[in-house]
Amino acid sequence: MVTRKEVAELAGVSEATVSRVFNGLGPMKPTTKARVLEAASQLNYHPNAIAQSFARRRSGNLGVVLPYMPKVHLFSAYYFAEILSGIGEQVREQGYDMLLSLLKPDEDLDYARLYRSQKVDACVILGARDTPQQRESLQQLQEQGYPFCLVNQHFEGLAFHEVDADHVDGSYQAVRHLQEEGYRKIAFLNGSPEYSNSEDRLQGYLRAMHDAGLQTSHELLLEGNYSRKSGYEAAERLWSQREQVEAVFAANDRMAIGLMQGLREKGWVAGRDFAVVGCDDSDAAKLSDPPLSSINVPFYEMGKEAARGVLARFTQGERAEPSNVKLPTQLIIRQSSKSSSLT
Amino acid sequence: MVTRKEVAELAGVSEATVSRVFNGLGPMKPTTKARVLEAASQLNYHPNAIAQSFARRRSGNLGVVLPYMPKVHLFSAYYFAEILSGIGEQVREQGYDMLLSLLKPDEDLDYARLYRSQKVDACVILGARDTPQQRESLQQLQEQGYPFCLVNQHFEGLAFHEVDADHVDGSYQAVRHLQEEGYRKIAFLNGSPEYSNSEDRLQGYLRAMHDAGLQTSHELLLEGNYSRKSGYEAAERLWSQREQVEAVFAANDRMAIGLMQGLREKGWVAGRDFAVVGCDDSDAAKLSDPPLSSINVPFYEMGKEAARGVLARFTQGERAEPSNVKLPTQLIIRQSSKSSSLT
DNA sequence: TTGTATGCGTTATCAG
DNA sequence: CTGATAACGCATACAA
DSSP, rough: OOHHHHHHHHTTSOHHHHHHHHHOOOOOOOOHHHHHHHHHHTTTOOOOHHHHHHHHHHOOOOEEEEEOOTSSSSSHHHHHHHHHHHHHHHHHTTTTTEEEEEEEEEEEGGGGGGHTSSSEEEEEEEEEEOEEEEEEHHHHHHHHHHHEEESSSTTTSSSSOEEEEEEHHHHHHHHHHHHHHOOOEEEEOOOOSHHHHHHHHHHHHHHHHHHHOOOGGGGGEEEEOOSSHHHHHHHHHHTTGGGSSSEESSHHHHHHHHHHHHHHHHHHHTTBBEEEEEEOOOHHHHHSSSEEEEOOOOHHHHHHHHHHHHHHHHHTOOOOOOEEEEEEEEEEEOOGGGGTOOO | OOOHHHHHHHSSOOHHHHHHHHHHHHHHOOHHHHHHHHHHHHHTTOOOOOHHHHHHTOOOOOEEEEETTTTTTTSHHHHHHHHHHHHHHHHTTTTOEEEEEEEEEGGGGGGGGHTTTTTTTTEESSSSSHHHHHHHHHHHHTTTTEEEESOOOOOOOOOOEEEEEEHHHHHHHHHHHHHHTOOOOOOEEEEOSSSSHHHHHHHHHHHHHHHHHOOOOOOGEEOOOSHHHHHHHHHHHHHGGGGGGGGEEEESHHHHHHHHHHHHHHTTTTTTTEEEEEOOOOOOHHHHSSSEEEEEOOHHHHHHHHHHHHHEEEEEEEOOOOOOOEEEOEEEEEEEGGGGTOO
16 A cells, blocks of 8 residues: 555655645645645555544544344335435535444444444434333433434434424325315324334324314224234224225325235225325335325435534534424325325 | 553553453463453443554455435335345454445446545445446456455456346246246346346246247337336337237336336236236335235345455455355245236 | 654564 | 564644
């Protein structure tokens, strides 16, 4: 490897000057700058990032923490790719790199490993759930002063940096849309309560029903676990009480699709015999039959904002107040929620 | 940050001894080892990974290169999550971390950036395509001695380390299956030729048709670009020559689903009026209606093997012969390819 | 505008 | 078995 020293010698300057050129520091004579650059390119010199990190005492890496996923099925391609792309874009704009950390099931407690080893300057944490262990771990992280930002998850009662989407409003829009399509008996298939989104969506659902002066009986409230299978199973329950249901709002696309599959087996076709709206606006929403109306979530922007915020906080060393960004969601209407679509 | 020095002082030994303890080097008296460990835990000492990298002159990072994805839609959740999980597992077993690099459209040439900056010791490259630029870039990488491994892509005529799946056999199985279901007029909807998989699948298709003594007219060969839309559009062409087609083998699930959607609009339902088999066995295959028969590809294992190989080569510094691992694929039969399924 | 000198936290080599 | 000590490649405060 060619080092700064060799460049300095070839250019006939000191090593410090070479550094200055490469870091754009201080005033300097254009000619010496040119000489250094010339020498560098001639030798094909590239600064050693590790050495830089070492000297600067910062890694230049943003950690991206992904949860353990039993069947890898929690995330859609959309979620995954979009958030990572958003983070990636921001990171590159700031000259950072992203270090990926896939948690193992028993590793909730080891959030701090990457920080301790100084491999990352800050972290974006994806897919966190509201469990006692995670609360504990995250609080520790914060106490230790490690900068991090949560994406798409809120911890009630704790003040973390978070970038979330307005799931309450999204759900409100969805239910509102169903009402406008003429449905009044609208069920809600929610997901696991350990995700704050679930509670948000419930709120949006209830508010929309309330605002429309509609009843929300206990029977209209179902719970799955965000898997297609749980949606499929919910179809059974819904079918048994089909007199009370005209439409369903599901907390994610996967469950919505499972639900449609289940009801189709009974003879009920979405968009004809009943209406469905999902959440996430994932790939699957476009691939399903009929195409699924859904709530679009700006994952790319969320990832980007999370990275921006957390790096800013690290760079400026500002121990800022926990910020709570919330990005807008948007209803995407497809055939699954239009009673006239298949006729 | 607490450093080795402080541990050494507290334990009453030299810094070198602390290092030996933490690296498990050389013989040493159990008592001093215990003293060091005690001091370390008391001070909550953790080695600085950056400093270690600097001193060892290796980063301890495996680079994972992802291609530029115009619409992020090239990869299914499956592909993405599975490969990354596989790499992640292997990497952790070897005490490495993974550095993610998202290429931008114009960055084909900058494959070497991460290596030059010494941020990674080796790379796994995903989603490469066979273009002149990429061939050029990869050859340069190899000439410069940077260890890397390609996943799911072969470059004919060039000897790179590659981990691939047996797409020829997978396709053979798929077409064979359709034949066994009684279909004889089997079309093939292929994807972009810049992915070696496409050529592999064509081979498998042709071989299966040939072995069965079936004709493969020009009309039976269609080409899309792996997008749902292109599959949807292919439906138009197929419909116009529906007399010549009873079944379709599509080079990925996305196109297969688009195809089913398109033909359904004409009144042809997969699994009833015609049969379809896709490729990748992605999430969408289970979510589609009817569920899509598909070729399962062991992405997890491919990622793991790629990481294992490339790290081994780096660690042992062995300039090994380019290896060409090929993992088996497997046909998964669902309703889309069974003529009796919907009756 | 540029050079000098010091330090960053390890690893690894060489004595003892 | 253990202790000195020289790298490692760069950033940066201080001088000039």
